[in-house]
Amino acid sequence: MTDHSNRRDILKGSAVAGLAAAAAPAFAQTARPAVTLRDPQTNHPSQPFAEQPQKWPALQRDMKPVPDCGEATYRGSGRLQGMKALVTGGDSGIGRAAVIAFAREGADVAINYYPTEEPDAQDVAKLLRAEGRKVVLLPGDLTDEAFCSRLIAQAAKGLGGLDILVNNAAYQQSKASIADITPAQFDRTMKTNVYAPFWLSKAAVPLMKPGASIINTASVNSFNPGEELLDYATTKGAIMIFTKGLAKQLAKQGIRVNAVAPGPVWTPLQVAGGQLPGKLGEFGQDTPLGRAGQPGELASLYVALAEPGTSFTTGSVFGANGGTGTI
Numbered sequence: 001m002t003d004h005s006n007r008r009d010i011l012k013g014s015a016v017a018g019l020a021a022a023a024a025p026a027f028a029q030t031a032r033p034a035v036t037l038r039d040p041q042t043n044h045p046s047q048p049f050a051e052q053p054q055k056w057p058a059l060q061r062d063m064k065p066v067p068d069c070g071e072a073t074y075r076g077s078g079r080l081q082g083m084k085a086l087v088t089g090g091d092s093g094i095g096r097a098a099v100i101a102f103a104r105e106g107a108d109v110a111i112n113y114y115p116t117e118e119p120d121a122q123d124v125a126k127l128l129r130a131e132g133r134k135v136v137l138l139p140g141d142l143t144d145e146a147f148c149s150r151l152i153a154q155a156a157k158g159l160g161g162l163d164i165l166v167n168n169a170a171y172q173q174s175k176a177s178i179a180d181i182t183p184a185q186f187d188r189t190m191k192t193n194v195y196a197p198f199w200l201s202k203a204a205v206p207l208m209k210p211g212a213s214i215i216n217t218a219s220v221n222s223f224n225p226g227e228e229l230l231d232y233a234t235t236k237g238a239i240m241i242f243t244k245g246l247a248k249q250l251a252k253q254g255i256r257v258n259a260v261a262p263g264p265v266w267t268p269l270q271v272a273g274g275q276l277p278g279k280l281g282e283f284g285q286d287t288p289l290g291r292a293g294q295p296g297e298l299a300s301l302y303v304a305l306a307e308p309g310t311s312f313t314t315g316s317v318f319g320a321n322g323g324t325g326t327i
Contacts, residue, residue: 044068046291048281058272060092060120067266069097070296071127074104079307081106084159088112088142088200089169091121093267094217094295098166099124101299108134110155112169115139142169142196143188152203164306165204167197168217172274174228186231193235201246210254213306216243218261220321228276240317247315256314258305263321265293287322
C-alpha cells in the first residue's frame with residue numbers, strides 16, 4: 001500500500017470520527033441519577049383523611065395534609081421549552097401540579113383561579129418565579145362568559161401567545177339525593193364545568209397554531225358516576241364527549257385535544273363540599289392501591305399530552321384512578 005493510500009485511509013477515518021464526535025452531543029443523554037423505584041401503595045399517605053370542612057372554594061394551604069403537587073419532587077427536562085400555557089384552577093390541586101410541571105419543563109404559564117384563592121395562587125407564583133419562570137396571575141369567575149373571553153386574550157397578551165390550554169377548574173358539591181340539588185348549584189356546576197371549557201376553547205382556537213394542545217380534566221365520574229355527584233358526573237360525561245368531538249373538528253388545524261380522567265385525588269374540592277359530611281375518611285380508601293392520589297402524580301400526564309412527542313394522540317382520555325380499571 002502506498003503512502004497516499006495510507007494518508008487517504010487516515011483522513012477518511014478522521015472524517016468519520018469527526019462526524020461521530022459532532023453528532024454525539026445530539027444523541028448523548030445528560031447524566032442523571034438512577035431512578036429509585038417507589039411502591040405506589042406507600043409513596044404517599046394512605047391513612048384516612050380527617051374531617052376538615054372549608055368554605056368553598058377552600059385553600060390548599062389550610063388542608064391537612066397539604067396536597068403534594070410536586071413542589072419538591074417534579075424535575076423537568078425541557079419538554080415544553082418556550083411554550084405558553086394557560087391553566088384554569090391552576091392555584092391548587094391538579095391544576096397546580098400541571099402548572100409546576102409545565103414551568104419546570106420550560107413553559108411560561110398563566111394561572112386562572114377564583115379571586116378568593118389568591119393566597120394559593122401567590123404561593124405557587126412565588127415558588128416558580130424564584131426559579132426564573134414567567135407566571136401570569138389572572139383571577140376571575142369562569143361562570144361569566146365575558147370574563148372567559150377576556151381571560152384568553154389576557155393570557156395570550158401576558159405570555160406572548162398561547163400553545164396550551166388546560167380546562168381544569170371545576171365545581172363539585174356532593175348531595176345524597178337529586179332533591180337536594182338546588183337550581184343555583186346545578187347552574188354553577190354546569191357553567192363552571194361545561195360552559196367555561198366551551199367558551200375558553202372557542203376563544204383560544206383562533207390564537208393557536210398547528211401543534212398546540214387543549215387538555216381537559218374529565219373524571220372517573222365521566223363513565224362511572226358516583227351517586228352523590230349526580231350533577232358533577234353529568235358535566236364530566238359531557239367533558240369526555242366534548243373532548244372527543246372537538247378533537248375531530250380541530251385535527252385539520254393541527255390542534256390536538258385530549259383529557260385526563262382522575263379518580264379520587266386529594267384536592268380542595270374534597271374539603272369544600274365535594275364529599276358528603278362524615279365521609280371524608282373513606283375518600284380513596286376503596287381503590288386497589290388503598291389510598292387517594294396526590295395531584296403531583298398526574299402532572300406527567302398533562303406534560304405528555306402537551307409535548308410534541310405525542311403528536312399522534314388526540315381525542316383520547318387517560319385515566320389516573322389508583323387501579324379501578326376504568327379508562
